[in-house]
Amino acid sequence: MDLKSKLREVPDFPKEGINFIDITTVLQDAEALKQCIDQMTQEVKSFGDFDMIVGPESRGFIFGTPIAYTLGKGFAPIRKKGKLPYKTIGVEYELEYGTDTLEMHIDAIKKGDKVVIVDDLLATGGTTQSNIKLVEQLGGEVVGIVYFIELSFLNGREKLKGYEVKSIVQY
Numbered sequence: 001m002d003l004k005s006k007l008r009e010v011p012d013f014p015k016e017g018i019n020f021i022d023i024t025t026v027l028q029d030a031e032a033l034k035q036c037i038d039q040m041t042q043e044v045k046s047f048g049d050f051d052m053i054v055g056p057e058s059r060g061f062i063f064g065t066p067i068a069y070t071l072g073k074g075f076a077p078i079r080k081k082g083k084l085p086y087k088t089i090g091v092e093y094e095l096e097y098g099t100d101t102l103e104m105h106i107d108a109i110k111k112g113d114k115v116v117i118v119d120d121l122l123a124t125g126g127t128t129q130s131n132i133k134l135v136e137q138l139g140g141e142v143v144g145i146v147y148f149i150e151l152s153f154l155n156g157r158e159k160l161k162g163y164e165v166k167s168i169v170q171y
């Protein structure tokens with residue numbers, strides 16, 4: 001199945017001029033969902049052995065957890081400031097206006113853990129850059145990054161030089 005044909009493009013969301021790629025049309029289609037998770041799982045496996053999957057709020061949870069479950073690994077969430085209940089480390093990242101903070105639990109991964117980062121979509125790469133910082137501050141090693149979708153025209157890979165990056169649908 002052509003997964004791209006199952007994605008919905010929503011013009012002017014969340015604001016004018018942005019063509020938002022809506023993944024919910026894939027999630028609600030049993031066959032498309034299975035193919036998507038299966039293909040992403042194959043890409044994760046291509047990095048070789050690893051210890052943990054890490055995914056950012058909120059669509060990183062949707063894709064990261066079933067892949068972790070399938071491969072018999074754990075999953076650790078990255079969330080916006082103030083959402084995680086235990087002790088956290090944080091990394092600030094730039095928004096269009098001002099900054100925000102992403103957090104991880106201090107014991108989410110162990111020193112030396114090999115980590116694969118999973119998210120729904122690569123745009124500018126800013127989100128993933130912050131995710132990498134958090135994992136590395138906790139002593140983890142990012143062995144690969146897998147997205148469902150990559151907006152190639154935004155050159156997000158430039159920000160991720162030196163890391164293995166895979167995606168299954170490209171625009």
Ligand code: 5GP
Binds near residue numbers: 123
């Ligand atoms: P970046 O930090 O690479 O610029 O943006 C990627 C993040 O923003 C991802 O976590 C992703 O969920 C979200 N994002 C940005 N644009 C889109 C879009 O068109 N569709 C979806 N589903 N997510 C997007």
